[in-house]
Amino acid sequence: MRNKIHSLGVKLTLSFMFLILFVTALMYALTLTEIKKALKEVVRSELSAISQMMALELNGADGDVMQKLQAGDEKTELYARIKTKLKSFQGVHPDIKYIYTMKKNGSEVQFIVDPMYGDAADPGAAIGEKYADANQILLGGFEKSSTDADYHADKWGTFLSSYAPVRDSKNELIGLVGVDMSATTVIQKQNFIGMMIYLATGIAVLLATVIIFIFSVTIIKDIHKLNRAASDISLGKTDVEIGVVRKDEIGDLAESFGRMVTSLKIMMQK
């Protein structure tokens, strides 16, 4: 009796399965990096849109208020007004970790309103507190909308940020609004996409394996029938029924085999 591992069905199924696995693994490896890059671009665009929308909200009267706020004004109504506005905007975009306003004082970048100020668990910056990690992207945000190309780190964490300039009622540039998305959030989004691709690939491989298995079983079944018929004839039993009706090459083989059996029967009849 032949070992199952040597059967054509097992060989066909395993070969196709490995082929599909190899192709999908290759596709996965090649596309995942590009998909991650594309997702990061989407996040950057989203951040840019959010910062610009927020800047539009603050332009004008709120811009005037921001210009007036000085260190120690954290308890004032005007400060609370901007803080509430920033917080409510943040509430609409739960992926945003921090949203804040800043101004330039000479070469120094200072916070104006950081809604996290006073939060015991995650203390933010007070009015006038210097931001020491300002990069070129942030500085550019005082002039026009700008977004990090890559993550940057400061004492609050690692982020992907976008900045948009804020204007007062005279349309003068007075500062910027910044939005931060935690690098962890971006990476989680990327990993989620990766997991989805992995899952879809897994399901596709599984389905393909089942289909190939069924396909090979139907082929093997008919080959077994031909094999049994040949075996019977070789043992002198000419009254055999082949029972293979197909329109493919195996069907042609069965037909030729049937003709051969018929000839054999004729020759063996006295």
Add this chain to the structure above:
Amino acid sequence: MSNSLSERVYEASVPYLGPAAMVFLKRQTATHMGGLNFEQITLTDLPELLGWILISGRLLIGPKADDLVGKLQNEFNVRLQ
């Protein structure tokens, strides 16, 4: 020497009966048609021969014998006896 009629019957039978078609056909004429030599058959012998091909053929190849006889009837424009 075989005539063209027997050759045509043989050629039409080969796809159904294989290389032993000649033996089969010779056996039909010799056994059932009074010892007639298959290679000497004429058009008038054909209806009777087709009848025996149908009977004996069904035992060998089942319903395919009907196909074979139908094909021969069409080719020679004859009816079964």
